[in-house]
Amino acid sequence: MAGLKKLYEPYSTTPETTEKLDWAELVNLDLSTFDQPGGKKALAKQLKYAVHNVGFFYVSNFGLTQEEVDYQFSIGKKIFDLPLSEKKKYGADTKSFSYNGYTGPAVYEPDVDVYDPKHNIQSYNIPKFTSHFPGKVAHPPPVQQNWDTIERFAKTVHHNVIERLLVIFALVLELEDEQYFVKRHDYETRGEDHLRYMLYTARDEDVNRDAQELYSTGHTDLGSITLLFRQPVAGLQVLNNDGKYRWVKPVPGTITVNIADTLSLLSGRYFKSSIHRVSVPPPDQRHLDRLGVLFFIRPNNDVLVEVVKDSPLLKREGVYETLEERKDPLTVGTWVRERQKHIFKNVYDITDAGKGKEGQERDELEAEVAGIRIKYWN
Numbered sequence: 484m485a486g487l488k489k490l491y492e493p494y495s496t497t498p499e500t501t502e503k504l505d506w507a508e509l510v511n512l513d514l515s516t517f518d519q520p521g522g523k524k525a526l527a528k529q530l531k532y533a534v535h536n537v538g539f540f541y542v543s544n545f546g547l548t549q550e551e552v553d554y555q556f557s558i559g560k561k562i563f564d565l566p567l568s569e570k571k572k573y574g575a576d577t578k579s580f581s582y583n584g585y586t587g588p589a590v591y592e593p594d595v596d597v598y599d600p601k602h603n604i605q606s607y608n609i610p611k612f613t614s615h616f617p618g619k620v621a622h623p624p625p626v627q628q629n630w631d632t633i634e635r636f637a638k639t640v641h642h643n644v645i646e647r648l649l650v651i652f653a654l655v656l657e658l659e660d661e662q663y664f665v666k667r668h669d670y671e672t673r674g675e676d677h678l679r680y681m682l683y684t685a686r687d688e689d690v691n692r693d694a695q696e697l698y699s700t701g702h703t704d705l706g707s708i709t710l711l712f713r714q715p716v717a718g719l720q721v722l723n724n725d726g727k728y729r730w731v732k733p734v735p736g737t738i739t740v741n742i743a744d745t746l747s748l749l750s751g752r753y754f755k756s757s758i759h760r761v762s763v764p765p766p767d768q769r770h771l772d773r774l775g776v777l778f779f780i781r782p783n784n785d786v787l788v789e790v791v792k793d794s795p796l797l798k799r800e801g802v803y804e805t806l807e808e809r810k811d812p813l814t815v816g817t818w819v820r821e822r823q824k825h826i827f828k829n830v831y832d833i834t835d836a837g838k839g840k841e842g843q844e845r846d847e848l849e850a851e852v853a854g855i856r857i858k859y860w861n
């Protein structure tokens with residue numbers, strides 16, 4: 484990705500935590516081996532255990548320089564530094580359940596003047612760079628001025644990371660057509676993927692205590708996969724099979740990836756959509772604002788939420804025998820819209836710390852969306 488046009492100083496990183504934390508052990512896929520002879524098959528072999536049992540992994544050597552990644556953090560910072568009145572002008576259209584644009588307390592609670600100090604999360608979402616969306620005119624100056632750079636970044640991620648991972652997933656399932664998932668995530672076809680700049684503002688200690696030391700509670704993501712470019716500020720935790728949360732280390736030079744619900748559904752739930760949450764950072768980092776650059780990937784809107792047929796692996800594992808046939812076909816477009824509607828209607832019930840034991844389901848939030856059970860966790 485040549486010719487980075489820089490308008491801002493790179494956003495400075497912070498030192499890693501020195502606290503002793505219980506870190507999750509995750510595999511790292513070196514994507515530079517993808518095009519070597521036998522490379523993608525070897526990556527599929529390496530990933531097989533993780534996609535079924537863990538749901539989180541790292542990727543490295545994905546064809547972007549650290550400088551290019553850092554610059555995205557600078558853009559994110561510029562967006563959140565805008566006055567609230569300016570950010571509100573670009574507020575997401577929650578009435579049509581769209582995520583694109585700015586979200587935060589001022590958008591979720593438009594009639595409130597003073598927000599609950601617990602609610603410290605702001606996001607800015609940019610959809611795909613296709614003709615289905617209004618383009619740069621719909622965005623504030625830091626996005627407009629960096630439009631070409633953001634577009635190149637998003638498309639590089641799509642082609643270098645997402646498409647390669649989608650091939651690896653098809654190989655894990657031993658599909659004859661290794662492009663099966665790639666075809667269903669065609670960049671130019673309408674889909675509700677987005678690039679998200681996300682900021683968690685540091686809170687006072689009494690507010691953290693009140694929020695049970697959490698920034699957001701346990702959940703699964705709704706799309707196919709989520710990519711997280713991270714600063715060294717720890718916070719993300721994944722629920723392990725033993726019912727305990729482990730911290731997910733921000734590893735320099737990597738992207739953290741997690742599998743989300745739609746990909747899990749397409750695989751007959753063989754791929755694990757992991758429960759994760761965001762804790763208040765460890766003591767040596769909790770005074771820091773925590774900025775992230777994330778990609779939320781979904782299949783194209785016209786794709787059906789149906790289990791891939793003829794996977795030799797799923798046959799051997801007896802997955803097909805466990806499936807219940809859906810009577811009415813569900814498109815990804817409808818599924819995503821219904822999920823986003825559900826989230827917007829319940830946003831703080833979902834993210835605020837719940838009652839009950841850590842790592843357990845929050846029964847009071849159990850819901851059915853488009854005929855599919857959704858759960859949240861403490």
Ligand SMILES: O=C(O)CCC(=O)C(=O)O
Nearest residue numbers: 704711718719759761775
């Ligand atoms: O900020 C993070 O590390 C994770 C965010 C997350 O889980 C989400 O936005 O769905």
Ligand SMILES: [Fe+2]
Nearest residue numbers: 702703704759
């Ligand atoms: Fe998430």
